[in-house]
Amino acid sequence: MKACLFSGVEQMEVKEVDRPARAENEVTIEVARAGLCGTDLHVYLGDMAHRVTPPRILGHEMVGAIVEAPEEGDFREGDRVVVEPTVFCGRCAACRRGHTHVCQNLNFMGVDSTGAFANYWNVPQDRLHKVPDTLDDVAGALIEPLAVAVHDVRRAQVEVGDRAVVIGGGPIGLLVAIAARLDGADVIISEVNPFRIGVAESCGFDTVNPSETNLVDHVNEWTDGAAADLVFEVSGHPAGAEVMTEIVRVRGTIALVGVHAEPVPVNLQQFFARELHLTGCRVYESIDFERAIRIAEADHVPVDKIVTNVTPMEEIGWGFEQMKNGRDVMKVMIDCQS
Incomplete structure (x- = not known):
């Protein structure tokens, strides 16, 4: 073969x-x-x-x-x-x-x-x-990468009306955004690659390019100063880990999706000050595949x-x-x- x-x-x-x-x-x-x-x-x-x-x-x-x-x-x-x-x-x-x-x-x-x-x-x-x-x-x-996204959204416990920021607009980030939107969240995607920005916008998502616009200011304006209910760190880039704690609300949730192969600085003070939740998300379980198949079959x-x-x-x-x-x-x- x-x-x-x-x-x-x-x-x-x-x-x-x-x-x-x-x-x-x-x-x-x-x-x-x-x-x-x-x-x-x-x-x-x-x-x-x-x-x-x-x-x-x-x-x-x-x-x-x-x-x-x-x-x-x-x-x-x-x-x-x-x-x-x-x-x-x-x-x-x-x-x-x-x-x-x-x-x-x-x-x-x-x-x-x-x-x-x-x-x-x-x-x-x-x-x-x-x-x-x-x-x-x-x-x-x-379906397999969609199952990853379904697992991430399930782990983050997305609720209807949540405001979510997805850091990283590659295939997994975009699928996370789609799965979160299906669960009722309002989602924006942070991405620096112009091509990926165009794809995300063609899928109906608002985007922000953090190399051109201050992401913290943008999220604060979007949420009237409350910050996001949920942040999905999908980029695997140190800049994503640095900013994720600055854009999530009091008792909000950060879902860590991207692979960070090396230790990166994280502002732990924000976890104390805002009583934040950090949730690790790794691959999937069988129920995530089952839902991913249903989502794909429904043409979402x-x-x-x-x-x-x-x-x-x-x-x-x-x-x-x-x-x-x-x-x-x-x-x-x-x-x-x-």
Whole structure:
């Protein structure tokens, strides 16, 4: 089969590899589309060498159809599915409390083990969700990042009428904004990239460019001095961590979504003075996938605006370079049968 291999820092190689044998509890999926995400980019840039040793087939945002399945189970040949790529141990303290998505021995498929950037992918059948045929492949491959956003919004306990600021208008930030709006929040997006600003505004969101406008002043004016009920820090940038405590109201909530690989300064005094809540948000749980599928099926996600490129497998390196350099792309997907 053909596969895209991460072969070293900023190196992707497309080549023929042996199709692995399916384990007894696994299905074999013919992958249709797979999206490039921020985690994949971190691997590509060498930021996750402690977890990923090349060569490795990356990828976890995907949709495909089952071509082989065990006789026993809920899935059959031809079923269209997405993968919840969290394989947990079931024994650690987190798992015993029911928080398997943050398992202390987590195997995140597509990072810690073989992923979806290939013609075929073998996956344990208990990590699958069926996708309705009303969703095309591009919309189906957006379900995994949408599940991330649904989880973030659920963790933040968004309520009708809340005013929320999303810091970072990339694909996850935009999906967070969409999910929060569906739950009744009034949302603005803080973003510096002009292309992303344009995409967010085309989706009906008000935006602010903090490189041109003081974000604290803007939020205070928007809220008549009360500050935001909720802040989603999605950028993963130190500037986002610095400003998040300055734009949230008394007893407001900050949802930390973006990955901050290095320690960053945070104004802890604001947590004392305003009695703030800080909520960590990591990946998702099965209920988030279920809701993401319902949201996608109801056509609440402007797929054509978020997915800006669908490319052949041979151009996966181009996709990573566009993401690395902040080019005019939002979500890049790979046609895994090309």
